[in-house]
Amino acid sequence: MAFDPASLKYDTQGLIPAIAQSESGEVLMMAWMNAAAVARTLDTGRVTYWSRSRQAFWVKGETSGHVQRLVDLRVDCDRDCLLLVVDQTGPACHTNRRSCFYTAVRNGQEVELLRPEE
Amino acid sequence: MAFDPASLKYDTQGLIPAIAQSESGEVLMMAWMNAAAVARTLDTGRVTYWSRSRQAFWVKGETSGHVQRLVDLRVDCDRDCLLLVVDQTGPACHTNRRSCFYTAVRNGQEVELLRPEE
Numbered sequence: 001m002a003f004d005p006a007s008l009k010y011d012t013q014g015l016i017p018a019i020a021q022s023e024s025g026e027v028l029m030m031a032w033m034n035a036a037a038v039a040r041t042l043d044t045g046r047v048t049y050w051s052r053s054r055q056a057f058w059v060k061g062e063t064s065g066h067v068q069r070l071v072d073l074r075v076d077c078d079r080d081c082l083l084l085v086v087d088q089t090g091p092a093c094h095t096n097r098r099s100c101f102y103t104a105v106r107n108g109q110e111v112e113l114l115r116p117e118e
Numbered sequence: 119m120a121f122d123p124a125s126l127k128y129d130t131q132g133l134i135p136a137i138a139q140s141e142s143g144e145v146l147m148m149a150w151m152n153a154a155a156v157a158r159t160l161d162t163g164r165v166t167y168w169s170r171s172r173q174a175f176w177v178k179g180e181t182s183g184h185v186q187r188l189v190d191l192r193v194d195c196d197r198d199c200l201l202l203v204v205d206q207t208g209p210a211c212h213t214n215r216r217s218c219f220y221t222a223v224r225n226g227q228e229v230e231l232l233r234p235e236e
Contacts, residue, residue: 003223017135017148025143030135030199042223075228076218077211081148083219093195100194101201105121105160110193 005038009080015050018082020092023071028092029100031058033082038073045070047086066090091117123156127198133168136200138210141189146210147218149176151200156191163188165204184208209235 010016015032022028031049033041037057040048047068051058061067068086075082093100095116102114128134133150140146149167151159155175158166165186169176179185190203211218213234220232 001228003226003228019137019145019148021145027137027139027145027201030137030194042226073223074219074231075221075223076148077213077215077220078218081218083145095195097195100196100199101192102195103193105191105193108121108160110119110121113192 003042003075005035005042007079008035008038008075008082009078010035011080013052015052016080016082018047018049018084020047020068020084020086020088022088023085026099027101028068028086028088028098031060038082041070041084042073047084061089064090064094066092068092121160121193123153123160125197126153126156126193126200127196128153129198131170133170134198134200136165136167136202138165138186138202138204138206140206141203144217145219146204146206146216149178156200159188159202160191165202179207182208182212184210186210 008016014034018033019030020028034050037048037050047060049058067089072085091098097114097116104111104113126134132152136151137148138146152168155166155168165178167176185207186204192201209216215232222229222231
């Protein structure tokens with residue numbers, strides 16, 4: 001079946017959550033896409049989110065160089081969430097950590113799992 | 119630092135997206151939690167979402183038996199998304215597939231990657 005970005009379920013702001021995962025399985029980040037960002041990501045192979053704060057396309061890594069090349073795009077059963085398998089250049093997180101999920105909650109305490117890369 | 123579920127950033131409906139990942143690295147599903155669901159998940163070790171359709175707690179697997187035992191809970195840099203590392207019993211998806219992300223988009227076509235388990 002041909003894929004149409006319009007067939008996805010977007011929220012009231014026209015957005016769908018997109019999870020980025022490295023090929024080795026690490027969950028790197030979660031951000032949002034609108035239908036046009038989904039289409040651009042597929043067309044260009046460069047992961048392109050929709051920035052809610054800037055209300056503009058966010059080509060991941062355009063300023064930092066920490067680009068995400070799309071390896072595989074997956075849709076969930078409800079068609080309201082995307083999983084992007086990506087080839088990540090450099091750290092995915094704006095804090096310079098490999099993943100945004102660097103804080104764990106263990107025994108009621110926050111524990112930092114990753115340090116910023118040099 | 120002590121963790122407080124109220125310190126997370128919830129959307130206008132009081133919800134935060136929660137990604138469930140198996141210990142082997144497979145992204146299984148994405149669902150939503152409110153602050154009380156986060157607290158219950160940590161207290162009980164049984165992953166508990168908030169069902170937007172039923173407007174009620176959703177103890178994953180309560181009816182299906184396909185429970186998720188919490189292994190690790192992680193918070194992202196913006197504190198507006200959670201990553202749950204889980205020990206998943208049976209398939210995570212209501213379609214009886216191991217993961218909800220069983221559809222890939224390749225060369226413009228939707229491709230089914232996983233079959234329902236027996």
